[in-house]
Amino acid sequence: MTVPLLKIGAVLSTMAMVTNWMSQTLPSLVGLNGTAVSRAGTSEKITLFQSPDEGWQVFTSAQAPDGKCLCTAVIPVQGSCSRDLRSLQLRQLLEKVQNISQSMEVLDLRTFRDLQYVRNTEAQIRALDSRLRGASEGHRALSARSFQDLKEKMRELLPLLPVLEQYKADSRLIVHLKDEVRNLSGILLEIQEEMGAYDYEELQQRVLLLEARLHACLQKLGCGKLTGVSNPVTVRASGSRFGSWMTDTMTPSADTRVWYMDGYFKGRRVLEFRSLGDFVSGQNFVQHLLPHPWAGTGHVVFNGSLYYNKFQSNVAVRYHFRSRSVLVQRTIAGAGYNNTFPYSWGGFSDIDFMVDENGLWVVYTTNQNAGNIVVSRVDPQTLEVLRSWDTGYPKRSAGESFMICGVLYVTNSHLAGAKIYFAYHTNTSSYEYTDIPFHNQYSHISMLDYNPRERVLYTWNNGHQVIYNVTLFHLIDTAGEL
Numbered sequence: 001m002t003v004p005l006l007k008i009g010a011v012l013s014t015m016a017m018v019t020n021w022m023s024q025t026l027p028s029l030v031g032l033n034g035t036a037v038s039r040a041g042t043s044e045k046i047t048l049f050q051s052p053d054e055g056w057q058v059f060t061s062a063q064a065p066d067g068k069c070l071c072t073a074v075i076p077v078q079g080s081c082s083r084d085l086r087s088l089q090l091r092q093l094l095e096k097v098q099n100i101s102q103s104m105e106v107l108d109l110r111t112f113r114d115l116q117y118v119r120n121t122e123a124q125i126r127a128l129d130s131r132l133r134g135a136s137e138g139h140r141a142l143s144a145r146s147f148q149d150l151k152e153k154m155r156e157l158l159p160l161l162p163v164l165e166q167y168k169a170d171s172r173l174i175v176h177l178k179d180e181v182r183n184l185s186g187i188l189l190e191i192q193e194e195m196g197a198y199d200y201e202e203l204q205q206r207v208l209l210l211e212a213r214l215h216a217c218l219q220k221l222g223c224g225k226l227t228g229v230s231n232p233v234t235v236r237a238s239g240s241r242f243g244s245w246m247t248d249t250m251t252p253s254a255d256t257r258v259w260y261m262d263g264y265f266k267g268r269r270v271l272e273f274r275s276l277g278d279f280v281s282g283q284n285f286v287q288h289l290l291p292h293p294w295a296g297t298g299h300v301v302f303n304g305s306l307y308y309n310k311f312q313s314n315v316a317v318r319y320h321f322r323s324r325s326v327l328v329q330r331t332i333a334g335a336g337y338n339n340t341f342p343y344s345w346g347g348f349s350d351i352d353f354m355v356d357e358n359g360l361w362v363v364y365t366t367n368q369n370a371g372n373i374v375v376s377r378v379d380p381q382t383l384e385v386l387r388s389w390d391t392g393y394p395k396r397s398a399g400e401s402f403m404i405c406g407v408l409y410v411t412n413s414h415l416a417g418a419k420i421y422f423a424y425h426t427n428t429s430s431y432e433y434t435d436i437p438f439h440n441q442y443s444h445i446s447m448l449d450y451n452p453r454e455r456v457l458y459t460w461n462n463g464h465q466v467i468y469n470v471t472l473f474h475l476i477d478t479a480g481e482l
Contacts (some may be wrong), residue, residue, distance in 0.1 A: 243460045249451050335366060418438050
């Protein structure tokens with residue numbers, strides 16, 4: 001019995017040594033001592049770059065044959081440094097570091113749990129080791145009862161074996177993770193040197209500077225050619241089949257009031273909501289009662305005033321919200337009214353006010369123009385027509401129209417399947433046929449206006465208030481500073 005007992009003693013001594021090593025060395029490797037980087041059950045993530053949806057998207061560009069730079073601005077989609085290869089490498093490396101950190105956290109939690117178990121059994125191991133040494137020295141005096149007690153103690157310690165096996169696996173994992181971190185550190189240093197040894201704060205300042213330049217670029221690139229319209233975003237479903245809603249096209253961005261005018265004729269009630277959120281909830285609004293009823297849905301709010309067509313007339317009215325009074329009325333000479341030259345959907349839509357980056361416009365037609373759309377620049381103070389253009393497009397064939405950057409865009413229908421079909425350029429007095437898809441979700445559009453401040457289209461679609469984002473194509477001179 002001497003040899004087996006000596007072997008058992010040697011095994012238990014080795015186990016005691018392993019226990020001592022694990023209680024002193026392993027915790028420092030996995031973060032269980034006082035210098036732990038992260039505690040079990042917690043996770044600290046470091047994000048160096050924002051996700052594409054949180055920042056600014058870099059503009060795509062190409063070189064034209066005449067040497068000019070062609071830029072496309074997608075509004076309002078945003079992103080930051082998303083196309084910088086080195087930034088992409090850094091993000092990938094940071095993701096890898098985060099994965100390693102998560103692995104370390106799992107290892108931390110597991111070793112902490114198992115270490116507690118080993119510590120709880122350490123006293124039993126030492127007691128058993130002492131009894132085995134005594135039995136080995138005086139084995140002749142070892143009784144059957146004592147030997148049975150030793151076997152029971154050994155059986156109690158058997159669950160420790162898989163724990164020790166797990167520790168062996170964890171120690172190999174620690175070596176692997178250390179190698180991973182060492183390799184990543186080297187790669188990060190190389191990228192940092194390649195980027196000019198910028199630290200995180202410097203990189204952040206460069207990103208902020210880029211954002212500021214892109215903001216300034218957007219201001220310079222405010223005008224462009226319409227190349228696409230997004231899918232519709234339904235803001236609210238309310239009111240009758242026909243109506244109009246809008247925000248002011250020329251106020252600071254902090255002014256988020258919404259105006260709401262239900263119906264297309266004889267209406268006088270205008271609701272002013274404090275914010276878009278209030279409009280969605282239908283709360284916090286004041287009512288304006290117009291002195292003259294309106295016709296159609298072609299109204300706009302511009303610099304604190306409502307511009308609309310007076311019912312059963314070709315009179316333009318400017319109503320000032322703050323003073324609750326009409327500041328000016330003026331007849332639009334020769335303009336048809338009372339469903340003489342409406343859009344294809346009817347609704348007394350003979351006269352349609354619009355606002356773009358260049359100011360206030362009005363769209364209508366006359367007998368002299370044979371029912372073709374006339375677009376006129378209007379003085380917002382006096383309502384005097386400054387200049388007019390005959391587009392040659394029959395108004396009754398148009399679903400709706402809107403102005404962007406001095407260009408009148410016309411849809412070919414107010415029903416489902418419509419597209420933006422025609423564009424008239426006032427700066428060159430020329431037109432072109434277009435083929436821009438336009439998703440008419442609720443099948444009956446009775447109001448469509450562009451807001452240059454927000455760069456979106458406002459739509460009343462069969463009792464739904466809907467907005468669309470737009471994509472504009474810009475042409476800039478490379479000699480100009482962006």
